[in-house]
Amino acid sequence: MKAIINPEKCICCKKCAVAKACPIKAVFRLGEGEPAVVDMGLCHGCGLCAAECPAKAVVLRES
Numbered sequence: 001m002k003a004i005i006n007p008e009k010c011i012c013c014k015k016c017a018v019a020k021a022c023p024i025k026a027v028f029r030l031g032e033g034e035p036a037v038v039d040m041g042l043c044h045g046c047g048l049c050a051a052e053c054p055a056k057a058v059v060l061r062e063s
């Protein structure tokens with residue numbers, strides 16, 4: 001599994017709850033006001049982040 005953030009759903013929170021929830025810091029922002037992005041090389045699909053997004057922008061997919 002891998003987590004993917006749908007940029008069309010991401011509401012670009014000031015502090016990303018998904019990034020905060022990720023134990024290995026696989027979620028980052030390209031810049032202020034930009035959608036969050038998951039580093040696919042790092043994500044191990046634990047799913048811990050998915051429930052934290054207020055916009056339900058995280059999708060877990062088979063890798």
Ligand code: SF4
Nearest residue numbers: 010011013016017053
């Ligand atoms: S918590 Fe969800 S909506 Fe907010 S910045 Fe992170 S991914 Fe986007």
Ligand code: SF4
Nearest residue numbers: 022043044046047049
């Ligand atoms: S699924 Fe786990 S490893 Fe991947 S981004 Fe979410 S919390 Fe991080």
